[in-house]
Amino acid sequence: DTEVTQTPKHLVMGMTNKKSLKCEQHMGHRAMYWYKQKAKKPPELMFVYSYEKLSINESVPSRFSPECPNSSLLNLHLHALQPEDSALYLCASSQERGRQFFGPGTRLTVL
Amino acid sequence: AQSVTQPDIHITVSEGASLELRCNYSYGATPYLFWYVQSPGQGLQLLLKYFSGDTLVQGIKGFEAEFKRSQSSFNLRKPSVHWSDAAEYFCAVGPVNFGNEKLTFGTGTRLTIIP
Numbered sequence: 001d002t003e004v005t006q007t008p009k010h011l012v013m014g015m016t017n018k019k020s021l022k023c024e025q026h027m028g029h030r031a032m033y034w035y036k037q038k039a040k041k042p043p044e045l046m047f048v049y050s051y052e053k054l055s056i057n058e059s060v061p062s063r064f065s066p067e068c069p070n071s072s073l074l075n076l077h078l079h080a081l082q083p084e085d086s087a088l089y090l091c092a093s094s095q096e097r098g099r100q101f102f103g104p105g106t107r108l109t110v111l
Numbered sequence: 112a113q114s115v116t117q118p119d120i121h122i123t124v125s126e127g128a129s130l131e132l133r134c135n136y137s138y139g140a141t142p143y144l145f146w147y148v149q150s151p152g153q154g155l156q157l158l159l160k161y162f163s164g165d166t167l168v169q170g171i172k173g174f175e176a177e178f179k180r181s182q183s184s185f186n187l188r189k190p191s192v193h194w195s196d197a198a199e200y201f202c203a204v205g206p207v208n209f210g211n212e213k214l215t216f217g218t219g220t221r222l223t224i225i226p
Contacts, residue, residue: 004154031212042201042216043155056213090154098143098162098212102154 004103006091012109015081021106023074023091031055032074033100034066035090043090049074081110113138115204115217123223124192132187132220134202144185145203145214146176155201161185172196197224 004025013019023032031050035043048056049068057066063085065077074091086109092100114137124130136142143162147155159170166178176187185202199221205214 033212040219042219044216045213048212058213092154094212097208098145098160099157100155100212100214102147102156104152104154107152 004091004093004101006089006103006106008106009104010107010109012111013078013081014111015083017081018077018079020078021076021089021091021108023076023093023103024072025093025101025103026072027093027095027101028071029093029095029101030071031094032068033092033094034074034076035092037088037090037105039087047076078108081108083110086110113142113204113215115202115215117200117202117217117220119220120218121221121223123225126194126224126226127191130187130189130192130196130222132200132202132222134185134187134217135183136185136202136204137183138204142185142204143206144176144178145205146170146174146185146187147201147203147216148172149199149201149219151198158187158200192222192224194224194226197222 007022034046037043046060047066052068063080067075088105090105091103094100116135145160146158149155158174159168161168161178199219201219202217203214
């Protein structure tokens, strides 16, 4: 299994909702990443987990809350988002330097 | 601070023609350089990477890139493009410490292939 899966593929939520994005990999990778990508823009790093510990937080607003329950799973909990948070959220994993495997992303729309 | 410039927002190439996508970087130390490709609505796929050694790097799908330190460039090339190469291409630079990787991506070049 050489893929990163993300659920859901699409998510529409209101500004008062609480939702979660899920990312899973079964490649034994010990580093996992969340990126945000706005339309026609490059991905921007949000968080990095290494060996299930948060190693990088790129000053992301607290309405985004990451969680790494185990080495295969990465969640992104969303609460009180703003319309400008609408974007494609990409998850990636890696086990060797400089080789990140990306999932297909979750397209999030905040109304 | 590290940065990447991709001067070409959009390139159109005929199928079977050669391709070169430009990438210039700014990085304080020895750079680690990458090219990723993103098909519409999909995640990114690594085409190739450069850490050190031979400055001509071979990647997947017939792509190659050449690192030129004097020009701070890492241009991507392919001798003959296929319609399936139509996608968005991102050059990236960053430190590569496992579990602490912070890649900076360029703004991307959209490649269109015409028959």
